[in-house]
Amino acid sequence: MTIASPRSVRLTGWGRYAPAQALTNADLERMVDTNDEWIVSRTGIRERRVAAAHETSASMGAVAGLRAIRTAGIDVDDIDLIIVATLSPDYWMPSTASLVKEAIGNTRAAAFDLAAACSGFVYGYATASAYIAAGLATNVLVIGSELLTRFLDYSDRSTCILFGDGAGAVVLSASDEPTSPVGIELTTDPQGAYMIWLPAGGSKAPSSLETITRGQHKIRMEGKETYRFATRTLASTGLAAVGKAGWTQDDVDLIIPHQANIRIIEAVAKGLDLPMDRFFVNVDRYGNTSAASVPIALAEAVNSGRVKQGDKLVFIAFGAGFTSGAVALEWTADPARGLIGEAAVSPDDVTVRQPVDWDSVDPIPPALAEVLARPLPGHLDLSDVAPGEPEHAHPVR
Numbered sequence: 001m002t003i004a005s006p007r008s009v010r011l012t013g014w015g016r017y018a019p020a021q022a023l024t025n026a027d028l029e030r031m032v033d034t035n036d037e038w039i040v041s042r043t044g045i046r047e048r049r050v051a052a053a054h055e056t057s058a059s060m061g062a063v064a065g066l067r068a069i070r071t072a073g074i075d076v077d078d079i080d081l082i083i084v085a086t087l088s089p090d091y092w093m094p095s096t097a098s099l100v101k102e103a104i105g106n107t108r109a110a111a112f113d114l115a116a117a118c119s120g121f122v123y124g125y126a127t128a129s130a131y132i133a134a135g136l137a138t139n140v141l142v143i144g145s146e147l148l149t150r151f152l153d154y155s156d157r158s159t160c161i162l163f164g165d166g167a168g169a170v171v172l173s174a175s176d177e178p179t180s181p182v183g184i185e186l187t188t189d190p191q192g193a194y195m196i197w198l199p200a201g202g203s204k205a206p207s208s209l210e211t212i213t214r215g216q217h218k219i220r221m222e223g224k225e226t227y228r229f230a231t232r233t234l235a236s237t238g239l240a241a242v243g244k245a246g247w248t249q250d251d252v253d254l255i256i257p258h259q260a261n262i263r264i265i266e267a268v269a270k271g272l273d274l275p276m277d278r279f280f281v282n283v284d285r286y287g288n289t290s291a292a293s294v295p296i297a298l299a300e301a302v303n304s305g306r307v308k309q310g311d312k313l314v315f316i317a318f319g320a321g322f323t324s325g326a327v328a329l330e331w332t333a334d335p336a337r338g339l340i341g342e343a344a345v346s347p348d349d350v351t352v353r354q355p356v357d358w359d360s361v362d363p364i365p366p367a368l369a370e371v372l373a374r375p376l377p378g379h380l381d382l383s384d385v386a387p388g389e390p391e392h393a394h395p396v397r
């Protein structure tokens with residue numbers, strides 16, 4: 001990486017990818033003791049997307065990333081740093097970012113993964129901004145990609161209803177033109193370290209028959225404590241970022257919050273004394289996609305006409321750790337570019353290379369086998385999907 005002089009930072013590209021198959025509340029009713037009414041009233045979630053067997057965090061992230069690059073109108077090799085925020089990487093090593101680099105055909109970027117759970121995209125945004133401001137990078141691809149449905153316990157009704165799969169991405173670019181100040185706030189509260197966690201598979205509890213038998217490879221969560229942390233922290237983190245940008249909350253045009261639970265978003269709106277129409281919400285259609293949640297929502301907000309040049313936006317997220325983060329920025333890009341970038345990239349355009357001498361296992365959790373075997377949903381309401389989104393996921397070779 002060459003060192004250039006410090007420059008200001010602009011968001012120039014955005015993109016998203018969501019698997020085609022939907023896991024509905026009715027599907028979950030057949031797996032655990034739950035019901036649509038409970039899930040909708042307690043979380044706002046109606047369905048979430050579930051990745052097909054050929055898909056991984058790298059393949060989904062590569063599609064979203066390539067769309068963001070096409071939106072930015074730059075060449076793939078103009079990207080000199082790739083950051084993938086994920087808690088569901090393809091492997092422990094190599095990094096998912098290095099797989100994405102190859103899949104999109106980039107030859108020159110540095111690439112690494114970032115672990116901050118659902119706050120990962122916001123942390124990645126901050127990291128990319130710092131690299132550019134310091135002159136260490138010129139065009140950074142920041143991806144949030146998650147395949148959480150393979151890390152859920154489908155006998156635990158308090159977690160398996162919440163999460164879904166998908167990816168979102170942005171390109172941040174150095175600019176010689178001055179930009180208005182960007183406010184960034186990041187926090188970590190280790191008191192929450194074991195409130196959302198995945199106990200086994202790390203150096204503390206390496207994988208073994210025992211860890212598998214104990215079900216320790218699935219996400220565990222203390223929902224109430226997490227809820228309390230989120231509602232306590234999100235508004236203050238957002239306000240701190242807004243203050244650093246030199247605004248008050250009344251100046252904010254649109255908040256793009258982490259999509260974990262509609263009640264959490266409503267509590268943040270109350271905390272900030274802002275109406276709900278200043279918040280972009282798509283939790284009903286995706287559930288919680290962790291690090292992918294904010295960039296998926298951003299791409300949908302922009303591509304559906306909710307954002308115009310000069311708007312003041314705030315991204316806010318919270319997650320395991322406990323982490324939280326917010327970015328307050330003025331939107332400068334042409335919103336119309338998003339649909340061009342989305343239409344320009346099909347999932348067939350990316351190839352995540354497979355190891356040659358290794359037989360993969362079937363990655364699909366038994367509880368999801370029936371859902372993933374059924375025909376792709378012709379009934380799916382695609383009115384939410386921007387033109388150019390492929391109706392069916394294509395196998396990634």
Ligand code: ACO
Nearest residue numbers: 034035038042117118157158223224226227260261319320
């Ligand atoms: N269906 C039906 N009943 C359920 C379900 C379900 N899916 N899940 C829990 N219940 C039951 C409970 O067992 C409990 O029953 P009981 O009163 O007989 O004991 C009752 O419903 C109430 O349970 P609560 O946990 O009090 O429900 P709550 O209103 O707190 O909602 C929820 C639970 C949705 C999990 C909420 O606490 C929440 O959203 N927490 C935040 C979670 C979150 O956002 N996590 C992501 C963090 S991001 C990351 O980094 C991964």
